[in-house]
Amino acid sequence: MVRRRVSHVPTNVITGFLGVGKSTAVRNLLARAPGGERWAVLVNEFGEVAVDGAALGSGEGEAVIRELPGGCMCCTMGAPLEVTLARLLREARPDRLLIEPTGVGHPARVLDTLRGDSLGEALDVRATVCLVDPRRLAEDRVMASEVFRDQVELADVLVANKIDVCEPADLERFREWAHAHFPPKARVELVRDGRIDPAWLDVGVHPGRRALFPDAHDHHHDRGETPVAEPEPGRPVRQENSGQGLTACGWRFHPGDCFDQDHVAEVLRSCAPGARVKGVFHCDNGWFLFDRADGALSVRAASWRTDSRVECIADEHTPPHWDAVEAALQGARLAPAKG
Structure with a gap:
């Protein structure tokens, strides 16, 4: 066909x-x-x-x-x-x-x-x-x-x-x-x-719209090497990126890792002050999207079913202590069930 x-x-x-x-x-x-x-x-x-x-x-x-x-x-x-x-x-x-x-x-x-x-x-x-x-x-x-x-x-x-x-x-x-x-x-x-x-x-597109600053985004992204390893239980993969005056850090967790919803919410409310934070987590009571913008955190059910992951974006001049953020996230992880 x-x-x-x-x-x-x-x-x-x-x-x-x-x-x-x-x-x-x-x-x-x-x-x-x-x-x-x-x-x-x-x-x-x-x-x-x-x-x-x-x-x-x-x-x-x-x-x-x-x-x-x-x-x-x-x-x-x-x-x-x-x-x-x-x-x-x-x-x-x-x-x-x-x-x-x-x-x-x-x-x-x-x-x-x-x-x-x-x-x-x-x-x-x-x-x-x-x-x-x-x-x-x-x-x-x-x-x-x-x-x-x-x-x-x-x-x-x-x-x-x-x-x-x-x-x-x-x-x-x-x-x-x-x-x-x-x-x-x-x-x-x-x-x-x-x-x-x-x-x-x-609606109609006006042909006369022009960028005032067409070269405003000429810059270099400092991305580094993307890790090839996959996360292991209790050992997330961390990836960082920076550019345009911002710095970003994200974590991917093993699909088997499970989290306490309230603990995750508390971590994401308090960690990385001023940062834009978005993540999806497998919790003991389901999968949830956590979205923090302008200091306010919203939580809703998510249809994602692959792995838990989160991204924080902050001003590169006042970067959060990423190790502390990671430790806090690890603290929200539930102990694996015993067979």
Whole structure:
């Protein structure tokens, strides 16, 4: 049987700073995909230990999830990204493709690659959606970030997320700021819990959107050698990465390791102050996703059933004591059952 060639797959890039809720938004979009459609997701993570794929899980209908960990998608342009996308399109044959770059990734090169000669026929690049936490518009560090400014500049749809925890002044600041952009955004929306309307993915794309700082993300990732060993019971594999002013450390645990849910939650609330933390753990009462952003930890059931893993991302100038974090995580591990 001859399979038809994959072509003109509707494709959307979902951008936003670390911790703004991109993965939650993608998960909500997958849950609201039209019946009978098969969607695919390519998610990129800054750290070496991929957690977002586990967070999205395998329970999102017919969605196919692929990960590109270990840096920024915009730093793996060219053959690696094109090969990954080509394989994903060939295997999944999706009705729509969602791409979630890391929160510190510059979207310009991602969009250029998607619209380039190698992928131009396969993909129909539609609206780029940028999520923003309105509270962070008051932070000089965020507003001065060239990557953040271009995430916003290149967006067709600008979405204020987490409005349930914002003050009225935060939302008013967002509205004034959002409507001041030129070319104007196709849509400016306010949501909570990443509840993006799938219809926004198909709004018109303005050809005049240009990056203000196309070279803002020129940097070197200090990744080191990725360990080839697999974790053993009670002995996790630890992987580190740094770049763009950030440092990341992640752990993968043996599939047989089991944890106390409350103890894990306490560790992730208190460890690595200021860090962005996301992990999925096999606990004595099930599998759970732990997600800490802006100092608040959320916990929900996860469909992931492979291994326990966690990633912490922090400012490289004030890195946590990773050995202490690892010891705390090990302390949350339950003693193996005796045969």
